[in-house]
Amino acid sequence: MALDYSLAKVRDYESLWESHPEEGWRLQWRTKALVFATMTVGLETITTRNIPEWERRLGMLRAAGYPSPGWFGGEPWWPTEADLLRHVGLRTNASRRDRREFNAGVAEYVSRYGVPAAK
Numbered sequence: 001m002a003l004d005y006s007l008a009k010v011r012d013y014e015s016l017w018e019s020h021p022e023e024g025w026r027l028q029w030r031t032k033a034l035v036f037a038t039m040t041v042g043l044e045t046i047t048t049r050n051i052p053e054w055e056r057r058l059g060m061l062r063a064a065g066y067p068s069p070g071w072f073g074g075e076p077w078w079p080t081e082a083d084l085l086r087h088v089g090l091r092t093n094a095s096r097r098d099r100r101e102f103n104a105g106v107a108e109y110v111s112r113y114g115v116p117a118a119k
């Protein structure tokens with residue numbers, strides 16, 4: 001199934017697009033990364049009510065050494081609260097995972113790949 005998304009309920013959603021010489025208009029990289037992150041975190045929307053759960057899940061993934069949802073200038077990028085607030089209203093058709101399912105998925109990832117050493 002293809003990943004579909006809607007920005008219709010995002011405030012000032014037009015500013016989340018950028019002009020590209022070869023592609024015409026395309027999503028800004030942060031927005032595109034958040035669209036795909038909905039699959040990873042198992043939350044199909046970004047709302048003011050679920051931002052704390054987004055942050056919790058992203059923090060767990062980061063601590064487990066999971067690859068970041070985006071890259072910018074060759075550096076890994078993890079969404080901040082400000083990024084999430086900017087995208088309130090984003091919706092996708094990603095499968096929703098409840099807290100128990102998500103936690104079990106992270107535990108499985110850690111048991112398979114281990115946790116990275118602290119720097």
